[in-house]
């Protein structure tokens with residue numbers, strides 16, 4: 001591409017457009033294909049060859065990224081693409097036409113919450129799977145965006161990757177991103193009805209524009225089963241996702257339920273196919289690209305809060321009532337094994353959706369007091385949290401306050417049918433809590 005420099009000089013002299021400056025050390029080919037202003041101005045060029053290297057107009061996601069990331073050191077296009085289906089570098093100019101063809105067939109998958117404790121494992125696996133997909137991640141932290149840009153630049157990804165900085169409370173942004181997606185993974189906050197309404201509004205637009213139902217994959221949790229036991233008893237009530245009537249008997253006022261019901265109502269309205277997973281509480285060390293890069297949350301926020309509200313200033317292991325309540329749990333990477341199976345079943349058209357589309361992801365159950373025993377080794381003898389302490393350590397998070405004292409016993413009937421066989425159980429959970437308690441430092 002270095003022999004194009006005279007052409008640039010000629011164009012510069014004859015055009016009212018300004019060609020953007022090249023970053024020192026950036027190869028000419030990269031500059032040509034990665035400069036949006038050049039792309040715009042190249043449309044006016046009389047040179048057919050040069051026109052052929054221009055990109056198609058940027059999508060909303062690309063424009064947003066460009067606008068919001070203008071202060072990043074990494075050039076825009078590096079943030080957007082990895083390698084194509086044959087492993088060719090996406091920024092290779094000779095590959096651009098092939099890419100354009102590929103993109104028209106590619107499905108768009110949007111991740112919201114893809115840098116979370118569980119979201120990071122899911123997104124990592126999707127980036128590694130050969131889906132011929134354009135994967136877009138809405139990420140709120142600039143630091144994480146920058147690290148993901150480095151991942152994209154590594155040229156090791158099997159799918160196209162677009163990173164958009166922003167929050168799921170930004171209405172126009174979320175609606176637009178969702179309206180461009182064939183599949184949306186909602187993994188950020190299962191209590192945020194406002195965010196879900198924005199996602200659904202975008203997906204409705206998608207359906208109206210294409211006539212094809214997009215897919216919504218939403219992560220809820222077994223917190224929806226809570227019974228306000230406040231740690232005082234162990235329940236005998238067991239929920240199974242093969243028994244839809246028992247799930248539908250849950251009140252709309254249960255935690256997470258308002259969002260889950262909005263999701264199911266959207267499926268019933270006919271513009272989207274919805275799948276809701278309800279995992280038990282997670283444990284373990286997340287694995288995958290995002291974990292290796294230090295981009296994703298590496299600890300479960302629920303356990304972090306339990307340690308913080310016990311060790312240190314309070315000086316007593318926290319517990320709800322007597323800690324008799326039974327919690328469903330699952331190892332975080334094994335959770336994603338189940339999600340992989342579910343995703344394959346969705347693609348094969350064999351996974352129920354809508355009012356039947358609930359999937360518990362649970363390995364076993366444990367009483368809160370078993371965990372408290374471990375926290376006592378660092379924090380000192382147990383003392384029940386007062387309401388004032390719950391409000392101090394879990395402000396505004398009533399679903400988390402309830403979670404520590406609730407029973408929520410579930411069985412993964414559908415997972416078993418799909419062949420899901422988790423092996424990490426009670427002993428591994430207890431060991432994981434022992435490790436985290438031993439390593440706990442305030443400010444983690």
Ligand SMILES: NC(=O)c1ccc[n+]([C@@H]2O[C@H](COP(=O)([O-])OP(=O)(O)OC[C@H]3O[C@@H](n4cnc5c(N)ncnc54)[C@H](OP(=O)(O)O)[C@@H]3O)[C@@H](O)[C@H]2O)c1
Pocket residue numbers: 112113114115116117118119138139140141144166167168169187188189190191219220221222278279280281282283296297300301302
């Ligand atoms: N933790 C559990 O044991 C458990 C069990 C069952 C269900 N769940 C549910 O599963 C979901 C994910 O849980 P998790 O443990 O992975 O949580 P997490 O580690 O806190 O991750 C949440 C993700 O959402 C992102 N996010 C949060 N607020 C956002 C906003 N306003 N705009 C855009 N992105 C935002 C976070 O971004 P950052 O990367 O910037 O933090 C992160 O990527 C939650 O709804 C949770 O309630 C959790």
